Amino acid sequence: MRRAFAAALALVLSVGAHKGWDWDLPGGVAPPPVPAANAMTAARVELGRRLFYDADLSADGTMACAACHEQRRAFADGNATRPGVHGDPGRRNVPGLANVAWFPRLTYADPHVTTLEAQVLVPLIGERPVEMGLKGLEAQLPRRLGADPCYRRMFRKAFPERDGAIDTASVSAALAAFERTMISFRSRHDEGPAAMTPDELRGLAAFRQAGCASCHSGPLLTDLAYHRLSGVEDRDPGLIENTGRAEDAGRFRTPSLRNVAVTGPWWHDGSAKTLAQAIARHPAAPPTETIASLTAYLGTLTDARFLNDPRLSRPDEACGKRL
């Protein structure tokens, strides 16, 4: 099964993959597509990593990307939703970032956001709701970041073709490059059934029998399609907001199940406090007596190496100096 998934992924996603970057992928997984205008380089990834943990990317300096995307939670968040820097209530649960490099659709319900470079702008300058609150304050980026000689050096190294310009374009490109290194294909699930306990195997059988894999499919454990699993809410009508099509009301993108055990609370609005609740909400929910085993199986999708990878953690130094 694993080989078939890997082969399918390789076939579908190899087009456009950047060849000059060491992706450190397990056998059979092809590199993700990379926009030609934002080639992967060590300098770009290093800059993106530093920016990801820098709260100067928010209006008042209180919120970094990492404020909501915590590595130990597979870059999700422990809250249902999070208010933005000005206190605007959050609308949707913070999604994990594992394998986002392979996602052709980003965000829960906006089919127009198809690259990480574009997605970065949603929290950075988005207004529905305001998250990091930089809209109208973009000019402060070069002032804030450019005041640090090390940042100036890092931008020059990462974007020599732009003379190291410090602006939203280079910031979003660097962040996207870093996010493409958030790779998680080394869970016990990936080692196959031999690495699972009898209870987890019962959960795997229930997963297959209940048809979960029809949407949580492939190596990414998502079909990346939009589905409606519950009634339409005025508070968040889903895909229809961006398409205007009545049939899209209440539809949200299938989340990946990679590391799902550590990304709770669950559901697009974070309203499922336990995995069992989230499972039970599906229209064709598996029998109640299988949910404990299913939950145990989902635990095998946790990639401990990903959660602890020092290459993804907050950097302690830059330009040879401690931060």
Next chain:
Amino acid sequence: MLDHRCLTLTLTLTLPLALTAALAVLGASPAAAQMEHPAPACTAPAALPAELASWRDPAPLTAGRDRKGAAKAMLTPGQAALLTLSRTPEVAYPLRPEKPGGTVSFGGLASFTVKEAGTWRVALGSGAWVDVVKDGKAATSVAHGHGPDCTGVRKMVDYQLSPGTYTLQLAANAGDTLAVLVTRLP
């Protein structure tokens, strides 16, 4: 790490109901995700629980910028303080905060003495990052959450502390002042 359900049960047995509701939703661990609660619509200030009684009568205090300054900025347990903070680049934290603020944010250091072991609460008027540090290590929080609605307490973090003097690290605050109250829970 304390299981969320265990935390809820424990708090239910030991804390007044309002605070239980405020704290029970979130788990233990670094004082991370404490900003879930949207600001409520308040028509009047709500009554304060006994342990936060001094919240609306804070004593002004200038937060330190380094270890020396932290030692001088001594908080009195049970007495709220309105700390004047410094710009983040001017603050030398003994321990790098897990979520440091940007250069345009504010931060500072203070100290407090624990005479009696137990559960100690740090209440803040904002969602600033807080660390309780002793001997170069940050204490692990045992619960965190928002304060009671309409009291002005935005965030509360609880720690199990043994006797000694602790440094309070405050980081990533939007403004240059911050109301703080450190108190032992009954």
